[in-house]
Amino acid sequence: MSTKTPPQSRPLSPFMLGQYYRFQWSSLLSIIHRVTGVGLTLGSVLVALWLIALAGGPSWYTPVAGLLHSWFVQLLLAAWTWALMYHLCNGIRHLFWDIGRGFELKTARASGYVMVASSFILTVLVWAVACVA
Amino acid sequence: MAKTSEDLRSPLSRARGLGSAKDGVHHFWVQRVSALALIPLALWFAFSIAMLATGPADYFSVRHWVSAPSVAVVLVLFLGTALYHSVLGLQEVIVDYTGGSMRLTLLLLSKLLHAVVAAAAIFAVLKIALA
Numbered sequence: 001m002s003t004k005t006p007p008q009s010r011p012l013s014p015f016m017l018g019q020y021y022r023f024q025w026s027s028l029l030s031i032i033h034r035v036t037g038v039g040l041t042l043g044s045v046l047v048a049l050w051l052i053a054l055a056g057g058p059s060w061y062t063p064v065a066g067l068l069h070s071w072f073v074q075l076l077l078a079a080w081t082w083a084l085m086y087h088l089c090n091g092i093r094h095l096f097w098d099i100g101r102g103f104e105l106k107t108a109r110a111s112g113y114v115m116v117a118s119s120f121i122l123t124v125l126v127w128a129v130a131c132v133a
Numbered sequence: 134m135a136k137t138s139e140d141l142r143s144p145l146s147r148a149r150g151l152g153s154a155k156d157g158v159h160h161f162w163v164q165r166v167s168a169l170a171l172i173p174l175a176l177w178f179a180f181s182i183a184m185l186a187t188g189p190a191d192y193f194s195v196r197h198w199v200s201a202p203s204v205a206v207v208l209v210l211f212l213g214t215a216l217y218h219s220v221l222g223l224q225e226v227i228v229d230y231t232g233g234s235m236r237l238t239l240l241l242l243s244k245l246l247h248a249v250v251a252a253a254a255i256f257a258v259l260k261i262a263l264a
Contacts, residue, residue: 030186031251037219037222037223037226038222038223038226040215040219041219041222041223044212044215044216044219044250044254045246045250047212047254048212048250048251048253048254048257051140051199051250051254051257051258051261052253052254052257054192054196054199054257054261055256055257055258055260055261056197058192059190061195061196062192065190065191065192065195068145068190069190077182077183077186081182081183082186084175084179085179087177088171088172090176091168091171091172092172094168095165095168095169104134126179126180126183127183127187129180129183130180130183130184130186130187130188131187
């Protein structure tokens with residue numbers, strides 16, 4: 001039998017950064033994928049609250065409708081759209097990796113740049129088309 | 134091997150229990166399948182929210198939008214798929230960064246919250262659409 005290390009004394013991933021890993025473009029994009037993912041989970045709670053208020057009737061929804069036009073919520077919506085587009089674009093990048101494509105360092109770096117640019121372009125596009133339509 | 138009073142199972146029975154549960158790739162696979170489904174659903178939802186936020190977002194117009202059968206159905210599909218994808222993703226994050234009883238607590242809490250949010254959001258859409 002091998003000697004067992006108590007699970008609490010083993011280093012867990014966030015502590016690997018800085019100490020053991022040097023900064024990399026691809027790992028930064030991977031971390032942002034997680035951060036946007038957790039952020040979108042929190043966003044889904046707000047979406048649920050919005051729908052519950054809508055189902056609750058005008059007395060529930062009117063204060064929410066007022067909030068929707070505040071600069072704070074508009075900014076939050078813009079950030080939410082970007083987070084969703086980033087997670088979507090990087091998710092597609094991950095799906096290509098899952099089928100074994102685009103793993104070469106040069107390709108992975110290039111697809112990272114394309115993905116980040118696409119996330120911003122899509123965010124602007126969604127809001128621009130919505131404004132015009 | 135001598136049988137002890139604590140274990141009356143046959144050696145074959147014990148060996149069978151030690152094998153893989155055969156669902157090792159399930160989490161990986163459903164996370165990818167839900168991701169694929171979310172590509173059109175999330176694009177549609179982001180665009181819809183932007184349309185609502187830039188247009189008249191009063192009670193009656195938003196309710197009118199949700200109550201259209203095509204919107205209600207796609208909205209329920211989006212909410213279900215997004216929250217399923219979310220619970221799988223959060224599970225991965227929790228497992229990566231925590232251990233011990235903290236891990237179990239957060240996993241249970243995450244699953245509970247996702248179930249509540251999904252049920253409440255889908256119920257809200259159905260209540261509006263079927264009113």
